[in-house]
Amino acid sequence: MMEMTSHYFIAIPVESAQFETVQQSILPYYSYRRVYRRDEFHVTIQFLGGLDQDSLEAVKEITRRVANETKSFLLHFQTIDHFGRPDQPRVLTITPDPSEPLRQFAENLRRELHAEIPQLDRKAFVPHVTLAKKWGKGERTLYVAPTFDIVETVNEVILYEVHPNRTPSYEAIEVFPFKRSEEDLWQSRLKFLT
Template sequence: MEKRPHYFFAVRIPEHAKLVMKDHLEKIRDMIPFSRWVHDQDLHITLAFLGGAPSDILTEAVKNVKIALSDEKTLTLNINKLGIFGSVTSPRIFWAGIEESTHLQVIRKKVFAACELAGFQLETRPFRPHITLARKWIGEHPFQNEMLKLWEELQPTPLSFDAVDVVLYQTHLNKTPKYEAIKTYPLTSTKTFK
């Protein structure tokens, strides 16, 4: 039986920010041994992971998210730190963190509610906006917290970018990059009235 593709809604990272991050990651990759590094074109901030979505519920979510984001504006986000999820000595996920943004929290709540309204049962953990950089620690020695300070050395000020859209991505496990934009929801720079 063929596996159903996975889908998720995310904030797209613009090209200029991806290029800066790619450059930083190439410099630290050898110092921080993880099994799988995320391709720079796959960098994003997940808002709602849908998993293997039945087409009727996915269609409903696509419609609901369009309505929910119809009056949302572009937002400026700042990448300001590195972090980990999982064991402190052998982390499962290595990520870049986003400075606190009330606007991002609002957008996430709208997307999340729109997906639940469509019938999805979503992850209930608190939203911790981040950009996954790598997975599965494979170092010979335990992970050291000092490694998280490498970001500040490479990027002394936060890496700022304008998030101009939310995207519905489909995962292709056999491709690189593996996330394909299926639907794009532009965030308007100013409200338009019709």
């Protein structure tokens, strides 16, 4: 029996319950076989695929260093989008507004990872939160998209392992916090002292 290799990816977790609210309000107009759970929502920075132990340790070291050099930032999500045909989209997503801090972080991390592990996936970085995928039957029903403005504070990135036959199918292996501002550090010290 062949042993399955674990697959990994690096992503920003998203926590707002609003993602699920938007997802549930629009799913009746679509037909998907795979609907993501709230605890699976994330913005993928880099899919890593299968890695040996040495490569996995190198990924952790690089991600820790780049996260340490990155300040927390905000992301705004206001747009429903998809990949594939408009009438039967392969993947249903919510996308963030353009963000220079996100672009810069992803570019820095991906550049270092690709230099260390040349065989990594090099698809363009298209930030999104997947709500559902794998089209079922029929065609999409037209509807008026809800308006929303979900604001997420990004202050960490996570290395996940994929478990296709489990629920949830992603397990956090390691969390890499972003650099904290002086103000954050003083606030936490003040809380500790009072």
